Amino acid sequence: MLELRAITAGYDRQAPAVRDATLTVTPGESVGLLGPSGCGKSTLARVAALLHRPDAGEVVLDGTPVHRWRHRAPRELRTAVGVVFQQPRLSADPRLRLADLIAEPLRATGRRSSVPDRVAELAETVGLTPDLLTRRPHEVSDGQLQRACLARALVLRPRWLICDEMTAMLDASTTAALVGVVEAYRTSTGAGLLAVGHDRALLNRWCDRTADWKTVTGW
Amino acid sequence: MTTERPPVLSVRGLSVRFLLPGGRRVAAVTDAHFDVAPGECLALIGESGCGKSVLASALLGLLPANAQTAGSALLGGLDLLTADERTLARTVRGRRIGLIPQSPAAHLTPVRTIRSQLEETVAQLTGVRGRTALRTAAEQAAERAGFPPGHLDRHPHELSGGLAQRAATALALVGEAPLLLADEPTTGLDRDLVDRTVDELRRHVDADGDRALLMITHDLAAAERVADRVAVMYAGRIVELTEASAFFGTPGPRHPYSRGLLEALPDRSFTPIPGLPPELGALPDGCAFAPRCDRATDTCTTLPPFTGSVACHHPAPAPTPEDIRA
Numbered sequence: 001m002l003e004l005r006a007i008t009a010g011y012d013r014q015a016p017a018v019r020d021a022t023l024t025v026t027p028g029e030s031v032g033l034l035g036p037s038g039c040g041k042s043t044l045a046r047v048a049a050l051l052h053r054p055d056a057g058e059v060v061l062d063g064t065p066v067h068r069w070r071h072r073a074p075r076e077l078r079t080a081v082g083v084v085f086q087q088p089r090l091s092a093d094p095r096l097r098l099a100d101l102i103a104e105p106l107r108a109t110g111r112r113s114s115v116p117d118r119v120a121e122l123a124e125t126v127g128l129t130p131d132l133l134t135r136r137p138h139e140v141s142d143g144q145l146q147r148a149c150l151a152r153a154l155v156l157r158p159r160w161l162i163c164d165e166m167t168a169m170l171d172a173s174t175t176a177a178l179v180g181v182v183e184a185y186r187t188s189t190g191a192g193l194l195a196v197g198h199d200r201a202l203l204n205r206w207c208d209r210t211a212d213w214k215t216v217t218g219w
Numbered sequence: 220m221t222t223e224r225p226p227v228l229s230v231r232g233l234s235v236r237f238l239l240p241g242g243r244r245v246a247a248v249t250d251a252h253f254d255v256a257p258g259e260c261l262a263l264i265g266e267s268g269c270g271k272s273v274l275a276s277a278l279l280g281l282l283p284a285n286a287q288t289a290g291s292a293l294l295g296g297l298d299l300l301t302a303d304e305r306t307l308a309r310t311v312r313g314r315r316i317g318l319i320p321q322s323p324a325a326h327l328t329p330v331r332t333i334r335s336q337l338e339e340t341v342a343q344l345t346g347v348r349g350r351t352a353l354r355t356a357a358e359q360a361a362e363r364a365g366f367p368p369g370h371l372d373r374h375p376h377e378l379s380g381g382l383a384q385r386a387a388t389a390l391a392l393v394g395e396a397p398l399l400l401a402d403e404p405t406t407g408l409d410r411d412l413v414d415r416t417v418d419e420l421r422r423h424v425d426a427d428g429d430r431a432l433l434m435i436t437h438d439l440a441a442a443e444r445v446a447d448r449v450a451v452m453y454a455g456r457i458v459e460l461t462e463a464s465a466f467f468g469t470p471g472p473r474h475p476y477s478r479g480l481l482e483a484l485p486d487r488s489f490t491p492i493p494g495l496p497p498e499l500g501a502l503p504d505g506c507a508f509a510p511r512c513d514r515a516t517d518t519c520t521t522l523p524p525f526t527g528s529v530a531c532h533h534p535a536p537a538p539t540p541e542d543i544r545a
Contacts, residue, residue: 035409036381036409036411036412037379037380037381037382037408037409037412038378038379038380038381038382127494127495128495129495131498140268141266141267141496142267142268143266143267143268144495168406169267169406170267170437171265171266171267171437171480171483172437172439172480172481172483172484173266173479173480173491173492174266174267174491175483175485175491176484176485176489176490176491177491179489180491198408198409199409199410199485200410201484201485201486202485204485205485205486205489206485
């Protein structure tokens with residue numbers, strides 16, 4: 001279970017972006033979190049991905065309460081969650097070739113030996129051709145870079161996926177393709193999904209259930 | 220209708236090539252032909268990386284130094300492709316073309332407040348002088364784009380994506396330019412805000428009937444809401460150019476790529492077009508869509524000419540007179 005209990009979080013204690021948000025994702029479930037621009041849903045997604053320390057409230061990941069965040073989070077918790085952000089340009093190191101971008105989590109966790117196999121396998125899964133893997137982010141399109149970012153999120157086989165507006169920058173066909181990749185991964189591994197977005201038609205089609213921001217925060 | 224009046228923008232045979240080290244050439248835009256009439260909104264749609272934004276940069280004279288252009292793009296009597304930087308900077312950008320940029324967060328100056336940027340733009344582009352008058356004019360400009368006055372004293376990093384977009388839209392509208400060029404104006408906005416943003420753009424086009432809007436987007440719902448005509452771009456070429464009502468309604472798009480793009484929508488069949496778009500540096504001689512197309516045959520190894528509304532050897536049938544009446 002991915003449990004967010006009464007989370008208050010933000011960047012200014014006087015004016016938190018998220019107040020008292022509660023949301024639970026059960027294993028294998030896909031939950032869409034729907035809210036307007038600027039409502040704080042991305043902040044909540046960052047909390048769920050262990051990337052932002054909440055001011056109050058509790059995150060419980062598969063029964064383990066989370067006490068440390070970002071790079072201080074214990075590895076077994078951190079690697080249980082894969083994240084895909086809205087803007088691939090801002091979430092990809094411009095110095096890395098796409099193959100290294102995808103392989104980075106493996107190297108960072110001492111699984112260097114599995115790099116060649118996993119990168120090749122995932123590149124095919126997300127639809128990246130071998131010649132794209134040798135390029136750096138500025139040499140590929142947004143859609144191609146987001147494919148690489150999704151591969152990076154899947155490379156450690158996370159039990160949980162957080163997709164924060166994953167497809168907002170993408171055209172309809174690439175959107176359908178990447179959602180297809182996420183769903184195929186979930187079908188084969190039973191991973192849970194929290195998909196944050198503002199497109200009701202997309203989230204209704206994609207997820208088992210869709211939670212409105214208002215019902216999550218009670219505001 | 221407005222067919223008697225000359226178009227605001229007339230693009231003929233526009234091509235853009237990037238020269239890369241080692242003699243490689245990237246064909247980012249090839250042989251684009253289109254007009255935008257006064258009071259009209261033309262939506263240019265296609266996948267990321269298909270050349271849409273390069274086309275916008277070409278119209279604004281903002282291409283990098285290694286780009287070569289061919290053809291013409293007439294705005295009034297001025298060819299935007301051959302105009303010098305001085306002309307573009309002093310009479311075109313902001314004054315004759317208002318740009319609504321793709322990523323507002325990168326477009327706005329990070330070290331200054333929205334109010335300060337709006338006031339500077341108003342002072343540069345209009346005759347308004349004096350501190351109080353500028354302040355009022357800037358607040359009115361903000362209001363036109365639906366930017367809340369309470370956020371005017373914030374810096375760009377303190378705004379959500381939607382508010383940053385509205386700030387950029389407000390800046391673009393200040394100069395009352397005859398051509399609005401919106402490059403992905405709705406990226407990252409929620410549906411209500413998308414509707415509001417495009418309605419606002421539409422309103423500025425309808426207001427006096429002399430203004431035109433060229434909207435570059437991958438958001439098909441936004442295009443459907445605002446556009447009179449739709450141009451579909453694939454691998455640097457416009458493959459279909461047609462009325463929006465026919466495109467989104469019946470009989471639907473005629474080019475297989477356009478059909479695939481529409482079918483990928485979550486409220487349609489939600490199936491992606493197989494494969495990836497081709498590299499613009501290594502385009503095939505024939506139809507660039509053929510490797511992904513279920514209608515492809517041997518004739519697709521030759522380039523399909525643009526006939527009627529579509530560039531395809533096997534388009535879906537043209538609308539019959541009955542379809543048009545219906």
